[in-house]
Amino acid sequence: MNTPTPHTEATEGRALRQDPFQDRMIARLLAAQTPWGRFRLGLYVRSKRIAWNAVVGSTLFLKRALDITVSILALLFLAPVLLGVAALVKLDRGPVFFRQTRIGLMGREFKMLKFRSMIVDADARWKDVLPKDEKANGVTVLIRNDPRITRIGSILRKSSLDELPQLINVLRGDMSLVGPRPPLPREVAKYSQADRRRLLVKPGMTCLWQIGEREGRLLEVGHRHSIEFPEQVELDVRYIESQSLRKDLWILVKTVPAILFGRLV
Numbered sequence: 001m002n003t004p005t006p007h008t009e010a011t012e013g014r015a016l017r018q019d020p021f022q023d024r025m026i027a028r029l030l031a032a033q034t035p036w037g038r039f040r041l042g043l044y045v046r047s048k049r050i051a052w053n054a055v056v057g058s059t060l061f062l063k064r065a066l067d068i069t070v071s072i073l074a075l076l077f078l079a080p081v082l083l084g085v086a087a088l089v090k091l092d093r094g095p096v097f098f099r100q101t102r103i104g105l106m107g108r109e110f111k112m113l114k115f116r117s118m119i120v121d122a123d124a125r126w127k128d129v130l131p132k133d134e135k136a137n138g139v140t141v142l143i144r145n146d147p148r149i150t151r152i153g154s155i156l157r158k159s160s161l162d163e164l165p166q167l168i169n170v171l172r173g174d175m176s177l178v179g180p181r182p183p184l185p186r187e188v189a190k191y192s193q194a195d196r197r198r199l200l201v202k203p204g205m206t207c208l209w210q211i212g213e214r215e216g217r218l219l220e221v222g223h224r225h226s227i228e229f230p231e232q233v234e235l236d237v238r239y240i241e242s243q244s245l246r247k248d249l250w251i252l253v254k255t256v257p258a259i260l261f262g263r264l265v
Helices: 006-017 020-031 035-077 079-091 123-132 151-159 166-172 195-200 229-242 245-260
Strands: 097-103 109-115 176-178 204-206
Touching: 035 079, 035 166, 035 176, 035 245, 079 109, 079 151, 109 166, 166 204, 176 245, 195 229, 204 245
Parallel strands: 176 204
Antiparallel strands: 097 109
8 A cells, every 4th residue: 555655755745834825825714713703804805806996997097098098199290191091092082981890898899990901892792702701601801802902902901001990989988009909799699608708808009910910029019810719819919918007108119110020911
C-alpha cells in the first residue's frame, strides 16, 4: 500500500498555508456562524461592492468624458474636411449621409452615420452582389470590388473618411471612440451565446482587430482582413475584460498608422 511520504505531507501543508486568500475566506466563513460575524461579513461584502461600483463608475465616466472631448475637438478641427467630403458626395446625386441600423450596447438598435459611398439603391441590389461574398457562410460579409460603390466612395473607404460622421454617434452616446465595431442585425441573428459578449459594451469607431493588434505587442499594427470572425470576437472580449483609459488612448494612436498604411481597407 502506498503511503504519502513525510516530505509530500509537509509540501502539501506548506502549499495550503501559502494561500492567504483561502485562509481569510475560511476565517470569515467560520466567523459568520455568529450574529456579530454575519454582520461583519455582510459589511465586508457591501464595502467591496461599493468599491467595485466606484471603480467601474469612474472608469465609465472618464471614458465618456474622453469620447465627448475628442469627438467635439475632432468635429471642429476636421470641419473643412467634412464639408469638402460632403460636397463631393452630393455631386454624385444623392444624400450625403448613409444611415444604417446597427446593434449597440445590450442589443439596442441605433442609426449609424457614414458618408454615402454607394449608389442610392444599394440595398435593393444587395441580393445581386451577395453571391460574390467571400465569407458566404460566415457571420460577417466581405465583398471585394463591390459594383455598388461609387468612384468617390471608393476613395472614401480606402482613406476611412466615410467613417468620420460616426463622431456624431459618439457625441450622441450611441457609440464610443474605442470598442467592438457595431454589427448589423442580420449578423447578430447568427451570433452564438458566446458571440453576444461583444454587446456588453458600447460599440466603437475602432478596436483591437480593426488595427490588427492580435498578440498585444506595443507597436503591433496589422491588416484587419486577415482576422476571421471568431478571432474578432476573442479580441473584442479581450478588450472588454481589460479595457482602460490608457489602452483606449493607445488604440486611438495606433488607428492613425492603420489608416495611413491602408490597414483598415
